[in-house]
Amino acid sequence: xxxxxxxxxxxxxxxxxxxxxxxxxxxxxxxxxxxxxxxxxxxxxxxxxxxxxxxxxxxxxxxxxxxxxxxxxxxxxxxxxxxxxxxxxx
Amino acid sequence: xxxxxxxxxxxxxxxxxxxxxxxxxxxxxxxxxxxxxxxxxxxxxxxxxxxxxxxxxxxxxxxxxxxxxxxxxxxxxxxxxxxxxxxxxxxxxxxxxxxxxxxxxxxxxxxxxxxxxxxxxxxxxxxxxxxxxxxxxxxxxxxxxxxxxxxxxxxxxxxxxxxxxxxxxxxxxxxxxxxxxxxxxxxxxxxxxxxxxxxxxxxxxxxxxxxxxxxxxxxxxxxxxxxxxxxxxxxxxxxxxxxxxxxxxxxxxxx
Numbered sequence: 517x518x519x520x521x522x523x524x525x526x527x528x529x530x531x532x533x534x535x536x537x538x539x540x541x542x543x544x545x546x547x548x549x550x551x552x553x554x555x556x557x558x559x560x561x562x563x564x565x566x567x568x569x570x571x572x573x574x575x576x577x578x579x580x581x582x583x584x585x586x587x588x589x590x591x592x593x594x595x596x597x598x599x600x601x602x603x604x605x606x
Numbered sequence: 607x608x609x610x611x612x613x614x615x616x617x618x619x620x621x622x623x624x625x626x627x628x629x630x631x632x633x634x635x636x637x638x639x640x641x642x643x644x645x646x647x648x649x650x651x652x653x654x655x656x657x658x659x660x661x662x663x664x665x666x667x668x669x670x671x672x673x674x675x676x677x678x679x680x681x682x683x684x685x686x687x688x689x690x691x692x693x694x695x696x697x698x699x700x701x702x703x704x705x706x707x708x709x710x711x712x713x714x715x716x717x718x719x720x721x722x723x724x725x726x727x728x729x730x731x732x733x734x735x736x737x738x739x740x741x742x743x744x745x746x747x748x749x750x751x752x753x754x755x756x757x758x759x760x761x762x763x764x765x766x767x768x769x770x771x772x773x774x775x776x777x778x779x780x781x782x783x784x785x786x787x788x789x790x791x792x793x794x795x796x797x798x799x800x801x802x803x804x805x806x807x808x809x810x811x812x813x814x815x816x817x818x819x820x821x822x823x824x825x826x827x828x829x830x831x832x833x834x835x836x837x838x839x840x841x842x843x844x845x846x847x848x849x850x851x852x853x854x855x856x857x858x859x860x861x
Contacts, residue, residue: 525762525826525828525829569781571781571782571783571784572784573781574779574781576835579834579835579836580835580836580837580838581779581822581835581836581837581838583778583779583781583840584840584842598833598835600824600835601759602736602757602779602781602784603757603758603759603762603763603764603789604734604735604736604739604757604759604784604786604789605645605734605757605758605759605789605790605791606642606644606645606646606647606731606732606733606734606735606756606757606758606796
């Protein structure tokens with residue numbers, strides 16, 4: 517069961533420069549946990565605490581917002597997860 | 607009615623089937639609020655003035671400083687220390703003397719937003735922080751005025767159009783407060799995003815094209831890519847969730 521996680525440019529320092537990481541899991545949360553097992557630096561980049569994403573992190577599943585309750589959203593083989601950082605400047 | 611001078615001035619756009627003289631008259635009759643006269647506000651105001659939008663209400667409490675000039679192209683060296691709305695107003699009047707400028711040098715707050723935005727056909731987000739954007743978002747929803755969101759950081763930007771009660775709003779994506787920080791940016795990024803916002807405003811005022819509703823557009827200037835994501839109305843949104851207008855198909859569906 518392979519799911520692609522697309523890593524934001526600001527986070528690629530934690531994934532050896534990889535733009536896409538393959539993960540496994542049945543939910544978005546399981547997939548992100550698998551991502552962190554491969555690249556531990558992603559934990560602080562994504563999570564404020566266990567099961568609580570940073571407010572600045574947005575999750576899109578197959579190009580659709582997974583908000584709210586992102587981590588509980590089920591995923592299927594071939595799904596695409598995008599991790600995006602909210603912007604506030606003008 | 608357009609004057610002979612206006613017919614000549616806007617000839618290249620009235621010859622477009624989507625605009626014509628009728629469309630140009632619509633633009634002339636429109637009043638657009640631009641909240642923020644900085645990096646995003648500069649190209650938004652300039653291109654809406656160029657297009658012949660009749661009235662631009664510029665709202666910004668700030669004064670021009672040297673560090674603004676890498677991106678806020680309506681302000682020049684001689685303007686340092688001036689109120690941004692006055693600096694912008696001077697350039698816009700020189701550029702298109704027929705455009706009415708309503709310059710408001712005030713901070714937008716929960717208390718005054720409704721008054722500041724009264725009577726506008728569109729509200730454009732050219733702010734530099736999220737709390738102010740949420741004030742605008744809530745006010746736009748309460749007054750049922752379309753809201754054109756844009757934001758930038760570095761080489762990245764995003765834009766989305768909000769039709770109150772019909773599409774997802776900015777708050778539908780809210781996940782909690784975010785610390786306010788000085789943000790990095792190079793001028794070309796707000797230029798790109800500001801022009802996208804101005805494009806959306808013009809399309810909305812004319813009633814043409816497909817708006818960025820329920821569509822978050824992300825721009826990456828380094829990769830030179832545009833990416834689009836679907837954002838659906840959140841039925842529990844504390845800004846728009848209680849509106850009685852039916853959600854668009856697909857909104858609020860359980861997965």
